[in-house]
Amino acid sequence: MQTVESLHREAMESIDRAILARKCNDFDRAIALTKAAFDKERAAADLAANEWDFEPTRSVLHRSAAVLAIECAQLREAERLIGRALAGNPPADIADELRDLLIEEIYSQRQAIGA
Numbered sequence: 674m675q676t677v678e679s680l681h682r683e684a685m686e687s688i689d690r691a692i693l694a695r696k697c698n699d700f701d702r703a704i705a706l707t708k709a710a711f712d713k714e715r716a717a718a719d720l721a722a723n724e725w726d727f728e729p730t731r732s733v734l735h736r737s738a739a740v741l742a743i744e745c746a747q748l749r750e751a752e753r754l755i756g757r758a759l760a761g762n763p764p765a766d767i768a769d770e771l772r773d774l775l776i777e778e779i780y781s782q783r784q785a786i787g788a
Contacts, residue, residue, distance in 0.1 A: 677717045684713035711741035732763030
């Protein structure tokens with residue numbers, strides 16, 4: 674079974690490769706790598722979800738997974754991850770970032786597409 678740390682590390686490695694693919698105009702590969710990163714980061718957040726004493730790592734993992742979900746156009750999943758992060762005890766600055774992400778990214782994108 675993978676650990677939170679190994680899943681997060683793999684997600685960040687995928688993001689680094691996605692950025693490189695984007696720079697090389699390999700957009701299909703960049704999209705696939707971003708999706709892979711999202712899957713890994715969401716899995717890490719899932720493992721930490723009930724670790725209430727694991728703050729701020731717990732909420733940071735959820736925020737990171739939510740950002741990747743938004744990038745993958747999975748707005749409902751991003752909203753769920755933010756809600757789960759806020760349901761814990763994130764530090765005030767991270768809680769503010771999560772709320773901003775919810776309002777500025779998710780709700781504004783939904784409004785823009787009329788959903």
